[in-house]
Amino acid sequence: MNTEIESPPDQSDIPTDFGALEKSAPTTPIDDTVATLSGQLQHEIDQRKEERFLWIFAAVGLVDFHYFGSMSFGAIVAMALFQLAFLIAAARWLGVDHVVLVLNAMLDYFLRKKNGDES
Secondary structure (H helix, E strand, C coil): CCCCCCCCCCCCCCCCCHHHHHCCCCCHHHHHHHHHHHHHHHHHHHCCCCCCHHHHHHHHHHHHHHHHHHHHHHHHHHHHHHHHHHHHHHHHHCCCHHHHHHHHHHEEEEHHHHHHCCC
């Protein structure tokens, strides 16, 4: 059994200056391709999340269309507020920030109107 403690590797040849690191590793065409592809992938992921939210929004609209005809006004308001809160949570979860802002403004408007504050 070897009980000797190994010494750490010699770190004298590792540059500590970020300028030296930048000069030592020039970008290659592969690096440019990786950056381009990763940007395209992120764009595709964002588009799919937005599409997923639109499908959820459409499903909520179909549920509204089916059930709101047979509900009382109070139940419609309660259900609409619940659905609005659900849509805000879904938009946040999917990272659709511009929709979150619009839905939050709508929820704020409805809650102020319900409380009688017209400002």
